[in-house]
Amino acid sequence: MEGHLLLSFVAVVLAKVPGDQYAGDKVLRLKPNNEQQLQFIRDVAQTMKIDFWQPSSPELVTTNRTVDFRVPADWASSIQYRLQKIGLKYEVLIDNVKTLVEKQFDQVDRNTTRYNYEKYHEWTEIESWMSKITAEHPTLVSWFRIGRTYQHRSIYILRVGKKTGAVKPAIFMDCGIHAREWISPAFCQWFVKEAVESYGSNCTMTILLNNLDFLIVPVVNVDGYIYSWTTDRLWRKTRSRNPGSYCVGTDANRNFDAKWCSIGSSRNPCDETYCGSRAESEKEVRAVANAIRSYKAIKAYITIHSYSQMCLFPYSYTYSLPPNHKELNFIARNAVMALKDLHGTQYTYGPGAITIYPSAGGSDDWAYDFGIKYSFTFELRDTGRYGFLLPESQIKPTCEETMLAINYIATYVITHPH
Secondary structure (H helix, E strand, O other), rough: OOOOOOEEEEOOOOOOOHHHHOOEEEEEEOOOOOOOHHHHHHHHHOOOOOOEEOOOHHOOOOOOOOOEHHHHHHHHHHHHHHHHHHOOEEEEEEEEEEHHHHHHHHHOOOOOOOOOOOOOOOOOHHHHHHHHHHOOOOOOEEEEEEEEEOOOOEEEEHHHHHOOOOOOOOEEEOOOOOOOHHHHHHHHHHHHHHHHHHOOHHHHHHHHHOEOOOOOOOOOOOHHHHHHHHOOOHHHHOOOOOOOOOOEEEOHHHHHOOOOOOOEOOOOOOOEEOOOOOOHHHHHHHHHHHHHHEEEEEEEEEEEEEEEOOEEOOOOOOOOOOOOOOHHHHHHHHHHHHHHHOOOOOEEEEEEEHHHOOOOOOOHHHHHHOOOEEEEEEEEOOOOOOHHHHOOHHHHHHHHHHHHHHHHHHHHHHHHHO
């Protein structure tokens, strides 16, 4: 993050033909240095349909903070001219968004004989994978349905750990809360694969699975994830209908009952950070919350997102620090150090509101306030070069290094029971 907060936004224009989406769109990077430049960005947010990447609302844009935004091809020349006119320097990060989108879909692996963890997978493949890996490792893996989505699809949880017949301390980990963050479900799958394949040969993983259960939801927002494959690659929210509005979906990570809709979220159903009609209005959110409420031995909560390369912990809904801030900061620092050791990837860490931006209704804050002492959000690669369109070539190194961070946290949980 180069010492400053990364902000980014996307102006969304839905193409009539999905294949034409984002053709010629550019991603620009800039940083407003004065009120005039800041007002320019806010004016753009008012005159265009804006989809912020990091953070997700114009209210959070401030001076001296980096902003990345995607501009539709039809408006690119105009906006670039206006940026030059007010003296706001910019850098082109992505010259044609469609090229990156097409590359991801062109590389989809259709070889069903062997599951390729270095590829992104659509939902039907992930669902089949869950069934298969459970059947192949019955002493380590079991799977359950914890709820259904708005469109009546199943939401599954995988319990990964040596079966002992007793309730063990657990770490709850979820992926795919935001639909377009494909590297997130890819990591959850990678983690399960590494866990079962290295059990018995890797000392650390063997100790972890003997002493803990990992409760893993590979994709929380199944409807949105499918939509990002079939219709709009950059879709973020759920797919629930909002009465009285033509706009679809709720931001699932603004819908948890953690100072719900108080800051960093919107009550406008058309906004990307729409908090929903009430806390836990989304079936997907309620399924996760109920699963956590029903399992009494959860000692840590980890939610996987992208992008920014950050390890965050409570709070995001307030600038106040939690009672065990020093301990959480210590864990996060050591986790990102372990991650960096493999490929040299630099992560920042700290409380969400201070480190990235303030936002209410997040799952990590809810889990912490529910009583889960160790609660973390990982924002995986990268810092904006590709953003939500991280190439498949980066799946392996991203997952390899993130494993080290998760293993550190899990080991800490075992050695510091509470």
